[in-house]
Amino acid sequence: MRAVFSLKSTCSIIQFLFLLGSCFLIGCGNSRQSSDTPSGVNQELSSLVQTLQLSGDPSKGRNLPSINDPKAQLGMKLFFTKALSGDKDTACVSCHHPVLGGGDDLSLPIGVDAVDPELLGPGRVHLVSGEHYDGGPTVPRNAPSTFNIALWDQVLFHDGRVESLGKTPLKNGDDGMGIRTPDSAFGEADPLAGQNMVTAQARFPVTSAEEMKNFGLFHGLSNAEVRTNLQQRLGDYGEPAGGFLVTNHWLDEFRAGFDEPQGSAETLITFNNVVDAIASYENSQVFVETPWKSYVEGDDDAISTEAKRGALIFFKSVADGGADCASCHSGDFFTDESFHVIGMPQIGRGKRDGENGTEDFGRFRETKNAADKYAFRTPSLLNVSATGPWGHAGAYTSLRATIVHHLNPQVALDNYDFTQIAPNIQANQMRVNTQKIIDQLNANRAAGLPSLQNVNLNEEQIDWLVEFLMSLTDPCVEDKSCLNQWIPSAEDTNPDTLRLNAMDDSGNYL
Numbered sequence: 001m002r003a004v005f006s007l008k009s010t011c012s013i014i015q016f017l018f019l020l021g022s023c024f025l026i027g028c029g030n031s032r033q034s035s036d037t038p039s040g041v042n043q044e045l046s047s048l049v050q051t052l053q054l055s056g057d058p059s060k061g062r063n064l065p066s067i068n069d070p071k072a073q074l075g076m077k078l079f080f081t082k083a084l085s086g087d088k089d090t091a092c093v094s095c096h097h098p099v100l101g102g103g104d105d106l107s108l109p110i111g112v113d114a115v116d117p118e119l120l121g122p123g124r125v126h127l128v129s130g131e132h133y134d135g136g137p138t139v140p141r142n143a144p145s146t147f148n149i150a151l152w153d154q155v156l157f158h159d160g161r162v163e164s165l166g167k168t169p170l171k172n173g174d175d176g177m178g179i180r181t182p183d184s185a186f187g188e189a190d191p192l193a194g195q196n197m198v199t200a201q202a203r204f205p206v207t208s209a210e211e212m213k214n215f216g217l218f219h220g221l222s223n224a225e226v227r228t229n230l231q232q233r234l235g236d237y238g239e240p241a242g243g244f245l246v247t248n249h250w251l252d253e254f255r256a257g258f259d260e261p262q263g264s265a266e267t268l269i270t271f272n273n274v275v276d277a278i279a280s281y282e283n284s285q286v287f288v289e290t291p292w293k294s295y296v297e298g299d300d301d302a303i304s305t306e307a308k309r310g311a312l313i314f315f316k317s318v319a320d321g322g323a324d325c326a327s328c329h330s331g332d333f334f335t336d337e338s339f340h341v342i343g344m345p346q347i348g349r350g351k352r353d354g355e356n357g358t359e360d361f362g363r364f365r366e367t368k369n370a371a372d373k374y375a376f377r378t379p380s381l382l383n384v385s386a387t388g389p390w391g392h393a394g395a396y397t398s399l400r401a402t403i404v405h406h407l408n409p410q411v412a413l414d415n416y417d418f419t420q421i422a423p424n425i426q427a428n429q430m431r432v433n434t435q436k437i438i439d440q441l442n443a444n445r446a447a448g449l450p451s452l453q454n455v456n457l458n459e460e461q462i463d464w465l466v467e468f469l470m471s472l473t474d475p476c477v478e479d480k481s482c483l484n485q486w487i488p489s490a491e492d493t494n495p496d497t498l499r500l501n502a503m504d505d506s507g508n509y510l
């Protein structure tokens, strides 16, 4: 009604009464003026939600483990043990801690050879004098969240190099059609991928020298050899490189986790079972109870009017006054699981692509299609307020700046605030590399390929978008007491005494 009252004309009262009358007769939902009122915004949004057939719950119809399942409990202990890294200084949790939104709170992760392996988040630094340290953050991409990892049905990783060949909805790759991994050729199933995409993915961090394998005990070993050595190390059998664990109670843990009280180490402590258990733990991290979901389910007061206005901009096309965010961040999981060139800044060492070796060609690395150069997977936006820094290289440390980037990537690059990234990331290189991405975006646009469009929004509209994105976070992920079930407690057994007890740079336990 604000627009009506702001009319200075003498007949505004008459107009107002007329409008009230017509609302009675035809309903306000579709009249242009009424979308300025809270109830008009609400009506417009709820009809949009219906048209888009959103349920608010992307976990519906899936068969997911509970964190209390014995296998998920075993997986939690494996996720937290440094025994799975070559030189026993890194665990999965080093880069994917529940209290850090299922990530590490860093633009680019630091895996092996950290000065203090137990320190996570800001303040975690790499040994500068290490024999194998060659400058800069050593891991080239931002660590995505493990939260809601079970809800992906097509691809994992920023470039989709773990890929369900069937892409059946609700299956996470568990559809009998096979899963492609970096161990198989593009488009071909990896016979060892395991049950679903999450098991397939978990086979790889241990094989990455910068993430977990290190440059010491397992140096020079193939992926298969690393995995064999790890199963022997945990199973206390064979002749693992670097020898056995000093303390080892893993057999009891695997017997309980797989409910095989008589099982032997050789049959139970296999690498396949290691990743099976880790995947159960990860797949139990389902955080979808967002205010937005309550709204979609009918609680009109679950989100603010500002968030609703933001939602309208998010879902509406540019022609209709929106920003068309949902053309890529689509459906209840807020992703099309597809790849787009949007020009997010390329910081860090990259993937050794391009002339200078510091670029990251993204999806092109897998498909070799020219249009996929610099394309990255559309991230889900559930819990996005907790999963920063944002972008495939973590170049943005504010959610607002991440949104603003989308509105005009060239202007965003020109205005990029370098103070937000670590000083050892070269600014000039970043400008050159990112300009190439934006040039590719412009080339795609010129070729008529569906591409990110430039959009004009005012400051208030951007605030609304931020407000909407904030409504996509499950309160549990910001509540340590709620997350505690996904973190081993002092009462939980510590089978090898190598559990990572994470703390922040003030010495507080996470």
Ligand code: HEC
Pocket: 084, 090, 091, 092, 093, 094, 095, 096, 109, 110, 111, 112, 139, 141, 142, 143, 144, 145, 146, 149, 155, 156, 157, 158, 159, 198, 201, 202, 205, 206, 210, 211, 212, 278, 282
């Ligand atoms: C040194 C930090 C580091 C460690 C340790 C690490 N990860 Fe990651 N993780 C990453 C990064 C970086 C990526 C993204 C890599 C890419 O897309 O190229 C990633 C990706 C993932 C993904 C895919 C997420 C998605 O949205 O597609 C999962 C799942 C995952 N890691 C689980 C694990 C597990 C399980 C372990 C232990 C076995 C582990 N990670 C160890 C940094 C780490």
Ligand code: HEC
Pocket: 314, 323, 324, 325, 326, 327, 328, 329, 339, 340, 341, 342, 343, 344, 376, 377, 378, 379, 380, 381, 384, 387, 389, 390, 391, 392, 393, 399, 402, 403, 406, 407, 451, 452, 453, 465
């Ligand atoms: C053309 C497809 C497309 C459109 C339209 C789009 N996005 Fe994105 N968005 C992406 C891709 C792809 C990424 C990841 C890019 C990268 O990491 O290099 C991304 C990343 C993001 C991120 C960072 C998420 C993270 O975890 O790092 C946010 C937040 C986001 N988009 C919000 C929005 C909003 C809000 C809009 C509308 C104004 C929007 N997006 C429109 C494709 C799109």
